[in-house]
Amino acid sequence: MKTHHSKILTTLVLLIALSTFNRAFSQSLPYAREVVKALTSKEFYGRGYINKGDSIAADYIKEHLRSFGAKPVGDSYYQPFTMSVNTFPEPILLKIDDQDKQAGIDYLVHPASSSISGTFGITRITLQDVIQQQQAIEKIRNSAGTFIVLDAIEKDDLNEYLATRLEKLEKYLLFNPGIPAVGTIILQADKLTWFGSQEQLSKTVLMMSASSFPEEAQEIQIEINAELLQDYQSQNVIASIDGVNNDSSVVVIAHYDHFGKMGDALFPGANDNASGTAMLLSLARYYSKNTPPYKMIFIAFGGEEIGLLGSDHFTEHPTFDLDSIKFLLNFDLAGTGDEGIQVVNGSVYRSRFDSLVALNDKFDLLPEIRIRGKACNSDHCMFDHKDVPGFYMYTLGGIKAYHDVYDRFETLPFTEFEDYFKLITLFIDSL
Ligand SMILES: [Zn+2]
Incomplete structure (x- = not known):
């Protein structure tokens, strides 16, 4: 009888546990979508430095963490830091032979560009000039008052020697x-990909898709207003949720900043990294209701796209003991997963990687988990330098949009978000 009773009890407990488990998980995607939709909306100005988009995003994240009962680590949810960044706050005008060109779609302004206003001729340097070399030198020498247009996109067929020469030019x-x-x-010829700059240099440089530049173009009318912000104050957002054991912590990080705007062109940064921020907030939301094994610390970093500035500042001025970190997880690009995920540091922390793969196999979640070594390509890198163990995970496949105006909420697939989230909670619970 006893055995029988306890069997029924065990089954009941298991059923209840499973249904709670499923209920908690089935809610993760709608919330994540809501977060990404908000963070990519025009009211956040692309989470850059025009109209203080970064601070608007930080405030949103802080309010969500606070609403989950996550506490500040120290006196404040914010850790401020200052940075320099070059911005293009005014609408940009570019006409080629009276044809309007659209910022973000036809061209990008190099992030370190200076201001310029006027109408200029064109000095076109073709692949033929590069091959002749002397011709290119001559054209550059006589380029005063014009824009040099480097029109040598057939680089795929070049031999190594010419390819190197073109790269140097x-x-x-x-x-x-x-x-x-x-x-x-x-x-x-390839897609336009933007980046950020902490400095402003004394010329104007544009990257333009070759198909947007007319073959016989004669004249360029251009107006760019570049503004170098110095000592701009941005911030990291830090909060914690107590666990069963609070001597050690599991740290979840994601950068919330993006490139903001280039004139009127908005860079929404849905996959990069509203999606990772949504993963961070979803985990905070989950662990506010399900006590984690260790203290959970959540850090949403600013300034990542400009050079890992927020995480650099944090690791130089940590607000808690870095030695107490049991494991760190960095989420940057969490919105697809059609081809699974990549795990940076997987081969460095091999047994952790193996247990992640085992959980994935057991619960049949992501299509693939790929292993990678060290890579200094996101905020976890600053923790690597301090010997803090951790992974940087990013989703693979789905969309090609990246660092451009097409990385939007509307086209972000969230293909594996639910399963990805499930896997991470299982992994954290197994630590
Ligand atoms: Zn990113």
Whole structure:
């Protein structure tokens, strides 16, 4: 009888546990979608430095953490830090032979560009000029008052020697004060990918898709207003939830910043990294209702895209003991998963990686978990430098949008978000 009773009891407990488990998980995707939708909306200005988009995002994250009962680590949810960043706050005008070109779609302004206003001629340097070399030198010498347009996109067929020469020329044409031209336009066959800059240099450089640049173009009308923000105050958002054992912590990090705006062009950063921020907040939400094995510390970093600035500041001025970190998880690009996930540091912390794979196999969650060694490509890198054990995980497949105006909520698939979230909670509970 006793055995029988306890069997029924065990089954009941298991059923209740499973249904709670499923209920808690089935709610993760709608919440994550809500977070990504909000963070990518125009009211957040692309979470950059125009209209203090970064601070608006930090405030949103802080309020969500607070609503889950997560406490500040120290006196405040914020850890402020200052940075320099070059911005383009005004609408940008670019006309080529009276044809309007659209920022973000036809071209990108190099993030270190300076201001410029006027109408200029064109010095076109073709692959033929690069091959002849002397011709290219001559054209550059006579480029005063014009824009140099490097039009040598057929690089795929080049032999190694010419490819290297073209690469050198491209570098030489960027911000070179010795060149008489007012600026440079580099034509590209591949997709436009933006980045950030802490400095402003004394020329104007654009990256333009070759198909947007008319073959016989004669004249460029351009107006760019670049503003270098110095000592701009941004912030990290830090909060914690107590666990069963609070001597050690599991730290979840994700950067919330993105590139903001380039003139009127908005860079919403849905996959990069509203999705990782949504993973962080979803975990905080989950562990506010399900006591974690260790203290959970959540850090949403600012300034990542400009050079890992928030995480650099934090690891140099930690608000808690870095030695108490049992394991760290960095989420950056969490919104797809069609081809599984990649685990940076997987081969460094091999037994942790193996247990992640075992959990994934047992519960049949993600299609693939790929292993990778060290890579200094996101905020976890600053913790690597301090010997804090951890993974950086990112989802694979789904979309090609990255560091461009197309990384939007509307086209972010969230393919594996639910299973990804499930896997992470199982992994954290197994630590
Ligand atoms: Zn990112």
